[in-house]
Amino acid sequence: MRSLVHRAALLLLPLVESAVLVAPSAVAETIAGHRPSPDLAVGRAAYQQHCARCHGVEGRGDGYDAKRLYPRPRDLTEGIFKFRSTATGTTPTDEDLFNTLTNGLPGTGMPDWSHLDEGARWQLVAYLTSLSAAFTDAPPESVNLGTDPGPKRADHAQGHAVYEKLGCAACHGLGGRGNGPSAATLVDNWGRPTRPKDLTEGWSYRGGNRPRDIVARMLTGIDGTPMPSYAEAVSTDDAWQLAYYVRSLQRDIASTMIAHARRLEGPLPEDPDDPRWQEAPRADARLRAVVDTQGQINAPQTVTRLSVWVLHNGEAMGLRLMWNDTSDDRGTPADALAVALLPQGLGGDVVSLQTWPLRDTPSLDLCLWSAAQTAGEAREAVAKDFSTLFDGTIAGTVRESRAAYLDGEWTVVITRPLAPTDVPGAAQLDAQAIVPVGFVVWDGGNPSQRAVSMWIDVVLRPPKTRGQGHEAAPSKTQGGGGAIWAIASVVLVAGLGLVIKTR
Structure with a gap:
């Protein structure tokens, strides 16, 4: 039951993430309410409780978690701040700092602290400005932004x-x-x-x-x-x-934990530009950088989002995958992609792709595509790590795939049988199942980086017939089932009520 509740609760994450994703377009200049008199002791206490873990005890950007973040946390003693309303080379206004604390910085490790009492945020601002002489030596200078034409x-x-x-x-x-x-x-x-x-x-x-x-x-x-x-x-x-x-x-993002497949009759499309792919709704998966063996991230993340469309015909499943990549790398190291499935017999919650593979973690069913493959083929195998497929230790079974790179964007199509018999232990998918799928992307031009998604539920729907009032409920295979949808309905209704009430 814990697993069912956990998976059902995950269905609410798109609502939460959507709220986060909307934040950049709604970063508003905060209207100050009651601003308390500065008390550096109160501000320092709040800093030590909420900020020191990343920015360090003395504000030098050397906190315990700093090495796991990229870009690194700001060295607050230098007085160099990126996001300001003031002229270059000058310090931000108090309102700039307050807005950053309130809204956070999307795409970085800096969260929003809007849940903190407003007075506590103002005390943090007062304390932050005390850490650098720059606030005295290079006071804020306003910049004329002109008039918005609309x-x-x-x-x-x-x-x-x-x-x-x-x-x-x-x-x-x-x-x-x-x-x-x-x-x-x-x-x-x-x-x-x-x-x-x-x-x-x-x-x-x-x-x-x-x-x-x-x-x-x-x-x-x-x-x-x-x-x-x-x-x-x-x-x-x-x-x-x-x-x-x-x-x-700017393109809208449909960030979600669920990808709804569509069923087609006959052969699945092979060409990435085949218009039939548009019959399936696009789902966008946020990708996160993986720390290295030293627990650090030492390079900027260059692949942050992957879009997927899913089709099936009752016998095979086709995935159209698209992601931004700043360079077309077909040598060594090459751009690459892995689609991860749960092997036959493995169900329930599994380790995060952020930490896989670890010692004693289960093998995964991997469909690995690499731009270095001259035939543009993907290979599938059940493996305990990625390297055995990359170096050929495990040959894997060839899966049909096509790829195209255009203006900083890869589009790859991979097709695999729903129930393959040519890969020992491969995931056996039911055409009415909910299938957990994960994605891993390597940027050959940024070889120290590996970006991974969370596990996403792919819903393989049965075909709709004329006059059919509803679709059949998904079966209880590969971790999905009617119980999940029942629980999810309750959770979603409650969650939507909270969202509406909050608004």
């Missing part, structure tokens, strides 16, 4: 012209995917590798993804990074047009 007066052609004039594509790429020719060479003020923002992923903009937020980044710069201020290079009118153009590049 979306009806936005001129994307003009904005694109400004994008080209300022040379934004050198880092961000022609299509804004963060794959410009300079992208892989960038380092921050501390000599650590950094990557330009993939502008299509608006949900991960750390300072907000509204046009106003984008204008602020352009005119204030992001201190400590290669992103300069363009306040002297562009008019505020052009800055707003560029901001609206960048906003137009």
Whole structure:
């Protein structure tokens, strides 16, 4: 029962994650209520309780968890802050710091602290400004952001012209995917590798993804990074047009813990561009970087999201997988992808892909695709780790696959039988089942990184017939079942009630 409740509760995560993903577009300038008189002792106590684990006891960015985060936590004693409303080289306002505490920084280890009492957040601001002399030596200087023309007066052609004039594509790429020719060479003020923002992923903009937020980044710069201020290079009118153009590049994300398959009659599509893939709803899986053997992350995460479409015909399952990758790497190391399934006989909760493989963890059914494979094939095997498939220790069984790389994006199609007989112990899937599936992505241009998803439930639905009022309930195979949906319904209703009440 614990497993059922756990899996049912996971169904609420898309609601929670969606709220997080909406946050960047709603990063609002906080209107201060009652602001208490500064009390550094109170602020320091709050800092030690909530902040020191990452930023360190003295604020030098050397906390216990710092090595597990990338980018590293801010050294607060230096007085260099990335997200401000002030001129480059000057310190942020108290309101800037308060907003960062309240909203967090999406795409980093900095969470929002909106659950803290407002007074405690203001005391934290007072304490933070006491840690660096920069707040006295380089006080905040305001920046004129100009006037928002509004979306009806936005001129994307003009904005694109400004994008080209300022040379934004050198880092961000022609299509804004963060794959410009300079992208892989960038380092921050501390000599650590950094990557330009993939502008299509608006949900991960750390300072907000509204046009106003984008204008602020352009005119204030992001201190400590290669992103300069363009306040002297562009008019505020052009800055707003560029901001609206960048906003137009952003793609919505359908982050979810469930991918609904669609059934087709006849052969499944093999071409990544086959229009039949659009009959299945897209599901987006957030990817997380995996720490190395020393428990550290020492490179920026370059693959952060994977989209999947699932089709089946009662005999085979096809997966169309798409993810952004700043470089097409087919040598050594190569770009690669693994689809993970639970082998035959393994059910219930399994170890997170963040920590797999560990000693004594169960084997997984892996479908491994690598760009280094000249035939573009995928191979499936039940294995205890990834390396045995990569190095050929386990040959694996070839699965049909197709791949295409275009402007910073891979699209890969992998097809496998629902119940294969050519792979010992392979996952046996029921056409009416809920199937846990996980994804692992390697960026050959960023070889120290491996990005993984959480386990996602793929629902293999039966075909709908004319006049059918409802679809059959999923069967109790591969960890899914009617009991899950019953519990999930209760949890979802309760969760939606809480969301509505909160709003």
